[in-house]
Amino acid sequence: MADPRELYQQVILEHNKKPRNFGKLEACSHHAHGHNPLCGDQLELFIDVKDGIIQDIKFDGHGCAIDVASASLMTGAVKGKTVEAAEAMADEFRGMVRGELDPAATPHTLGKLTLFQGVKDLPSRVKCAVLPWATLRSALQGEDVASTE
Numbered sequence: 338m339a340d341p342r343e344l345y346q347q348v349i350l351e352h353n354k355k356p357r358n359f360g361k362l363e364a365c366s367h368h369a370h371g372h373n374p375l376c377g378d379q380l381e382l383f384i385d386v387k388d389g390i391i392q393d394i395k396f397d398g399h400g401c402a403i404d405v406a407s408a409s410l411m412t413g414a415v416k417g418k419t420v421e422a423a424e425a426m427a428d429e430f431r432g433m434v435r436g437e438l439d440p441a442a443t444p445h446t447l448g449k450l451t452l453f454q455g456v457k458d459l460p461s462r463v464k465c466a467v468l469p470w471a472t473l474r475s476a477l478q479g480e481d482v483a484s485t486e
């Protein structure tokens with residue numbers, strides 16, 4: 338098996354270079370801006386929810402590699418999921434990168450997103466990884482602005 342740290346680096350670099358679901362949605366039911374003042378990450382999220390399911394989701398903005406890779410993987414992970422399932426993932430992700438949820442010991446729905454668990458050892462990067470999820474939560478709750486502060 339590959340070194341998890343190496344895998345993490347590879348996935349971050351690859352998603353940063355070719356982010357999935359990057360752009361804007363013309364028609365969307367939910368929308369929010371996210372800002373991480375510590376790093377300067379800026380994120381805009383467009384979500385189209387129908388019948389309680391995230392039909393489509395895109396993000397725009399600029400940020401560091403961890404922020405962009407997290408947004409790329411987040412959008413891919415929640416597309417097609419119910420709003421409840423997406424919010425549960427947001428909680429799990431935040432818990433994991435804060436070191437409050439051990440994905441090896443606690444049942445979770447994060448799948449390959451567990452590759453971000455090493456972020457918990459990089460305190461200055463935690464907010465970069467969490468920003469897309471915080472913005473998702475704000476958008477789904479009808480708030481237009483998310484901040485990691």
Ligand code: ZN
Pocket residue numbers: 373376377378400401402403404464465
């Ligand atoms: Zn950042």
